[in-house]
Amino acid sequence: MNNSSSVIEPKTRPIRKSKIDYSQGPAPVSVNPAWCKACNICVALCPQGVLEPDAEGKPVVAHADNCIQCGACWAHCPDFAITSNYK
Amino acid sequence: MSIAAKEAGARQDSDVVLRYLRPHVKFPNMWCPGCGNGVVATSLIRAIDKLGIPRDNVVLVSGIGCSSRMPVYLDFQALHTTHGRALAFATGVKFSRPDLKVIVITGDGDCLSIGGNHLIHACRRNIDITTILINNYIYGMTGGQTSPTTPAGAHATTTPFGNTEKQFEACDLARGAGASFIARTTVYHTTQMDRLIMEAIQHRGFSLVEVISNCHTYYGRLNRVGQATQLLRMFQEKASTQPKDPNMVDEDSKDMIQTGIIHRDTEKTELCDEYQKLTDSLAKGKSS
Structure with a gap:
């Protein structure tokens, strides 16, 4: 089910600079x-546009x-599919 | 707190959920993509993990419905009962084993329609049960019929021209029936949900946490709200910790959702404690 493009709203807050350096270690999430069932809640709720x-x-x-x-993606994932590698 | 310390202290935060899932159950779960039931499940796991309750001391009791599938996936003691009777079974479990933490997972149709009688009597007895009422405004599993919480005017498969009936206010009902801890939250507010479920589990007495959830498959589609993300945005906009003002005339503020703790009474005596006191006093009278 592809429902991605219509539901993503523009990011209203400015993107902040992350304090963690991800260049050495694994991906942040x-x-x-x-x-994953592609509900796109994580994509829509991420305040930084990571996903x-x-x-x-x-x-x-x-x-x-x-x-x-911030944990918005894995706290709202209904399918237990997202984990953080740093938190 | 440095990032390294934060990392070490909170490392289990995101994957704590995975440690509480049943290993032999087939995943992904049966819920629709984006369903709020999974969000409530993760929140419940985080709350129980933070409280440090051993998983064998937690009993999840559920009836029939989408949300009532939750004990199938979570690795706690589970009791899957008949439609609407989860609270009746839970009362039996708690009364025979007061040391266990009994948590009832129920939906709006399960709890308020067919199980409405059991809800008010569990509230009246003030037995130490935590009830998580997942309210998605519609019967999801059976195909989108109106439930007791479908708002007036809303569309469902049985009301294609709009619902003419008024809806139940579950929290007001529980308060009137005598529950001692009542809170409401939505699936958007996960941090608040963690906190409220923790407080509800710790509370001695009947506690009801109403979680407003999204059923975009039926409620969102039939009412032209949209997908899961749009329903979550709707909850974000409508939620407020301020109590509803009955004099409000504004259309938007009329359907706002009051979140947070609505009622808490720590003075009220709990049923199992009272029963223990009675049996103790009778045993004392017999021996002397």
């Missing part, structure tokens, strides 16, 4: 594609440097 939907509508980490580990 991991998405389990086997459990973007791929061709199937499932989120991929597109802008890792922006992630501030």
Whole structure:
């Protein structure tokens, strides 16, 4: 089910600079594609625009440097599919 | 707090959920993409994990419905009962084993329609049960019929021209029936939900946490609200911690959602304590 493009609202807050350096370690969040159902809640709620939907509508980490580990994505994931690698 | 310390202290925050899922159950879960039931499940797990209750001491009791599938996925003691009777079964569990934490997971149709009688009597007895009422305004599992909480004018499959009936206010009902802890939150406010579920579990007495959830498959689609994200934005806009003013005339403020703790009474005596006191006094009278 591809419902991604219509539901993403423009980011109203300015994107902040993350304090964590992700260049050495793993990606800020991991998405389990086997459990993800592409509801796109994480993409819509991320205040920093870190996640973007791929061709199937499932989120991929597109802008890792922006992630501030706020937890909005994994706290709102109904499918237990997102975990943070730092928190 | 440095980032390293934060990292070490909170490392389990995001994957704590995975440690409480049943290993032999097939995932992904059966709920629709974006369903709020999964959000409530993660919040409940975080609350129980933060309180440090052993998982064998937690009993999840549920009836029938989408939300009542939750004990199937979560690795606690589970009791899956008949439609609407979850609170009746939970009363039996709590009365025979007062040391267990009994949590009832129920939906709006399950709890307020067919189980409405059990709800008011559980409230009246003030037995130490935590009830998480997931209110998505509609019967999701059976195909989008009107539930007791469908707002007046809203569309459902049984009311294609709008609902003519008034809706139940679950929190007001529970308060009138005598529940001692009542709170309301939405699936958008996950941090508040964690806190309220924690406080409800710790509260000695009947506690009801109403979680406003999204059913975009039926409620969102039939009422032209949209997908899960749009319903979440709607909850974000409508939620307020201020109590509803009955004199309000503004159309927008009439359907606002009051969140937070609505009623708390710590003075009220709990049923199991009272029963223990009675049996103790009778045993004392017999021995002397």
